[in-house]
Amino acid sequence: MAVKNLSAVLHAKLDLRLENRDVPAIGEEDVLIRMGPVGICGSDIKYWTHGYCSGVFVLRAPMVLGHEGAGTVVQTGSKVGNLKVGDRVAIEPGVPCLRCRICREGRYNLCPRMQFCATPPVHGNLTRLFKHPAAFCHRLPESVDLEHGALVEPLAVAIHACNRGGVKAGSLVLVCGAGPVGLLCMWVAKCAGALGVVVTDIDDQRLAFAKEKGADYVINVRGVEEPIAAQQIISAAGCSPDVTIECSGSDYSMTLGIHATHPGGSVVQVGRGTQIPSIPLTLAATKEVDIKGVFRYANCYPTAISLISSGQLPGLKSLISHHFPLAETEMAFKTALSRDAGAIKIIIECDQ
Structure with missing residues (x-):
């Protein structure tokens, strides 16, 4: 029986659907991740309510949402040496070319060929199983759980x-x-x-x-x-x-x-x-x-993970006000948009 890969897919403004998509095939430098918690960002809300974000990035085809995620490695490509099956990782959602001048200067967040999760046309990680380059998956130390891992992206x-x-x-x-x-x-x-x-x-x-x-x-x-x-x-x-x-x-x-x-x-x-x-x-x-x-971040994930693991941000998880299972993604988005809900950071649990 084929593995079902339930995913939250935005088809158009206010048209968010749960769909079973194919499990992605990984390349030799990729890992396959069983997703855990994924946070809802303001950009996710913008795509859902308007179909675009920042007036620049426009939804033109169905797209899996989500870019604030963490999960567990379940498969590794043949050339992956920095991670192994069972490692828990925070996913840095932006993958630059690493070849252009701006990348070589270290400001890879400004790479003109950046592939960023849940930025059209790139799919995000609000899904059960997600493929990502191993180089942009950061192993979490034992003291940092997956919920903390999902907060690494906004902390960066x-x-x-x-x-x-x-x-x-x-x-x-x-x-x-x-x-x-x-x-x-x-x-x-x-x-x-x-x-x-x-x-x-x-x-x-x-x-x-x-x-x-x-x-x-x-x-x-x-x-x-x-x-x-x-x-x-x-x-x-x-x-x-x-x-x-x-x-x-x-x-x-x-x-x-x-x-x-x-x-x-x-x-x-x-x-x-x-x-x-x-x-x-x-x-x-x-x-x-x-x-x-400020446009995203560059070289900030190691610092973010270090701040968390060293105990310098003891109240970090107090930002999480709501949890929803993946099957209730639309309700999670409605809660994020509601002023009456008093939401701060909403987490969707992709493995639930």
């Missing part, structure tokens, strides 16, 4: 964002947006030695959670004009933030960051706002505030 985003912003010992950091990536940026900044972290949002419940989890200051900016909100941040913290990390996907927060950030500091854009935002670039230039983009 936070590490890359803090690296881009130059967060260091003594920095004051402003994080705009108290969602999962914002909270992870807060924790990573603290691990890097940040003197304090201010978190802004428009949701009191999320701000209360951020405060409980270590934010030094939280400010609700709903309905507050950016220059006034900036002054509130400076007054609360006693000085201007050295680094702002925008995680809300709001043009408002980019403007807020430019107003609030100390002259000579950095504003890092993690969230995706409008394609052509209206932000005060002249003010940024006058203050010599560097605006830096």
